[in-house]
Amino acid sequence: MRDSIGAALRHDSALRHATGRARFLDDMAEPAGMLHAALASAAPAHGRVLALHLDAARAMPGVIRVIGPADIPGENDIAPIGSGEPMLADPLVEHAGQSLAIVVARTRDQALAAAAAITAEIEELPPVLDIATAWERHSWLVGPFTMAQGDAVAALEASPMTARGEMHLGGQEHFYLEGQIALAIPGEDGDMLIHSSTQHPTEGQHVVARVLGEPYHRVQVQCRRMGGAFGGKESNASWVAAAAAIAARLTGKPVKLRLPRKLDMAATGKRHPFLYRWQVGFDASGRVLALDAALIADGGHSLDMSAGVIMRATTHSLNAYSVPALRVLCGAVKTNHVSNTAFRGFGGPQGAMLMDDVLGHVAAAAGLDVETVRARNFAGGENPAQTPYGQALEGDLIRRVYAEARADAGWAERMASIETFNATHPTLRRGLGCFVSAFGVSFGIPHLNQAGALVHVYTDGSIRLNHGGTEMGQGLFIKVAQVVAQVFSVPIESIGITATSTEQVPNTSATAASTGSDLNGWAAYHAAETIRGRMAEVAGLHFGCAAGDVRFEDGEVLGASGNQRLVFSELAKLCWKSRVSLSATGFYATPDLEWDMQEVRGKPFFYFSYGAAVAEVVIDTLTGEHRVLRAHLVQDCGQSLNPAIDRGQIEGAFIQGMGWLTSEELWWDRAGRLRTLGPSTYKIPGSRDVPPVFTTRLLEAAPNPARTIFRSKAVGEPPLLLAAAVWNALKHAAGTPHLDCPVSPERLLAARG
């Protein structure tokens, strides 16, 4: 009630999840006459469609309609930002797995069989499959942008010591357990209702409207919950919804499209792989004096959201460190891979690993301990706290999370134990590593930082809450419900949580960039505050006191004197009788944001979230296998809205990040086809991979100095970066500062030489 904020309430759907009663999209009762869609996709990574043979599919059992690019009622364009990304290849095929046609049939098996029967004559063109080649050809999708400070070239020349490096960092498949799915239900007069497993209902609405050639108001997109998303259900969910909508429009029937796992993995974007090349100048103390670096991402074949990823990689490329003179070139190149997309951290993790690559080499070259070099280069303290783009970091928080994580780990004791072990074991080597992160919170595009909510109070005192944020398992719905329960001082059970819908709250941003509770929490707060104010007026009249003296406490409403009280539902009914509205919208726009991407300057983030981790690993020098033995995480969540939810986000993000950097490898063959399709070949962490000793702490007594909702901080993405501690520990164990990711047994053995 009054203590709703900060309570460790469990996920609102937890028991329904565990009993199988939570309904995901594919579990919903199917509308009468519903048809199934399937996609035919291209085999080559690059080519020109000369002919598409659809007749064989048309003749297959149960097939109702086969849809080629010319049949699309509106535009053949699913670009989430801008334009020029085709729903169906026409005529260029730019990645293996790109959609060629949509088949609609009575059953899913019939649709899949007919889609498999579609053939295309494709004149194959040479594909570009690696970053370096595309970079040499200046094949830019985004940028390049340059973040500069001082004269990096001159400072490099003047530095007592220099080093250079090149590092490859792989991509990552989201592997949401629930694959991409949409159900499109045509209504009258051009209406289209879309049930979509999406993080971005509004974008889905826009893309569906575009492919149908309808105004936005004809399209409603709705999502109750997703079975995981992690960034993979922004733009990729939109085109899946668009394909279902086209099929529904052309058949006049409800159509469901659920991608089989392998097609899902072949046809949807991943985390951007990066290539780093850098030169660093430093002194004997390990202080970095100059850095000249390039961070180049594989954007895949189209823009998608690569611009935002590059923005975040650029702004996070110094992470928690200060470098007096630098030049960081950052951009995304075009390849014939699937179009890479948002993935938890959105370029931030990739950017933030640059400095740890650099610092490791500096330590090796200067003959210093890497932790000495790390501490020497933290932003703040004796070094400037200002980021190169002009926003300040909090050096004291950087040092605090670092010190606490090391204390939790018992750093010195572990290091001594590791040294003893390594001196005696015939084949195994242990290693210890640390990582500190400063993650900027806000969408990198200032205008996206807005949210809306809609709250109704009913005459029985129950409250219905709707907002623009979506639930993908991260616990957003319970957190926002806690905010509303706090405003009215009612039990959490009074708050009815509802599906996200473009019909309830329009023009929303994606639930992304960790901003879900920051934005929607405030929007819901404002809606609830509006209603609470009106209710206080009614209560004041009833009690004969000023509205300002009315208090909402523990499900009751109290007047100025102690014996004046109404239960909340009585006041709701009184408001109705008094003909006072019990419904309100709320809106929020994050204040004080500005950003100039061309100049790489401004204040793009409302605040930073800080975290630190220590990891201990053991490697087998015979085979290159490794295991993470211990991990100790400290994450700054401000004044947590819900510590149980936040802990779940921290732990889950760490393990997901660990998978990205270790076991998860995307392997393309020479023809540009992804061959790690499905969990039999693409290995996300299992329960045994979790460090047997694994502690997680929310930084205590650290309210957000920025005016966030109840002084909380975002938590979705920042802790993913902490997994880089595992990478650093592996470097320590392997005795090398250079280690490409993901750290497969093969790369680990190769790094040892």
Added chain:
Amino acid sequence: MTETRIAFTLNGADVTLPEGTRPTTTLLDWLRGDAGLPGTKEGCAEGDCGACTVVLEDGAERAPINACLAVLGQLHGRGIRTVEGLGADHPLPALLAEADGTQCGFCTPGIVMAAWAHTRAGGDGHAALAGNLCRCTGYRPIMEAVERMADDGATAAPFAARAAAFAAPGQAFFAPTGLAEALALRAAHPRAWLLAGGTDLGLRFSEHREHPAEVIFLGNVVELRGAEAGPRGLRIGAAEPYSSLLALCEGDFAPLAGYFARLGSRQIRALGTLGGNLGTASPIGDALPVLLALGAVVETSARRLPVGDFLLGYRRNALAADEIIVAVDIPRPPPGALLAAEKLSRRHDQDISAVSLVAVIERAGETITAARLALGGMGPTAARAPAAEAALAGKPFTRDVLRAAAEKLAEDFRPMDDWRGSAAWRMRAARGLLERLWLRHAHPELAAEPFAVPA
């Protein structure tokens, strides 16, 4: 009498499917479709994510399986429990929920069912969940909840196989209970798919959506069932699931326990069979190097032959069109021999081997008298390593000797590049595995699990 309608017990209630129900429809599709039980989820349709986990009940026994791989015809007479069948007030879902063990919730029903089977089977919690992926939580709260879960004591009717033959449009599915009957069916239907557990073939139903005209399901053939340890070794029925083999990995065979515990997951081991592995001659079967190194003999309905003669190449074997694999005899290692089974994979659990090595090294004191080495992942099929074996025979059991023998692997194998590793790494890692045998011999005090948690 041969039964003609698929019948089983679902969540305690008898279910008989209509005539004409397609027997190769997966249990998952049927549960989510006709049965109207969408609690069981599809995450991958290839038996690797566990979101579709349901439990086979047989008296007091519980075996978790992947509903995406099992087909209706093979479940005739079985007892099946899904998440809906635990009942509204069962404590397990509540324990998981209270531990914050769910985030998106999509993997959760499968985890609940794997855990429910585990409360009966016991053992290592990670082994219990090796077949269940969660992408959200990082597992810590799930494992804590699993530790708190207790057996509810419920039992079900015992399973008794009943001969059956099911017909559906375009499909005939036979489920004989005797070998003679199975052989007669094989003779009458030479093109029929032979289905054992379905962990390999099941992908063709589940993922590739194939529906063959004729299937002979061998899982209920009594002569093909059973697993026993005798004085000369193990005899494993061709249609006996791997879980039975794992249970016999003790005494002389104890060094195989860790290896077979990494073959698939509990779900896979509850269905998958040695006979199926030999029958499909899949190059990625972990059992084959064990059989080769120990000199196992394949017994078919017609003959007995060494496993090395049975396997002919990539997905090719010596099985004749009128033959059925009955059992495999696995001899005990010679007294005093070092038996070791090593597996390299990207992930420890539920992963296909990149390289595997099974070694039987006979020793007299510090001298190697004979060595049998079999490797998987180094070529189109699992195979012995004659050059490396020769380099060990008669030599002292030293690290240098193992290293020298490891160099000989290059004469024995020409591995290939793929997503599990490059040819060069495979060769290097295989050499490392051979060198690890020295560690097993010289440092038995070191943990058998190289990655034991430090105290």
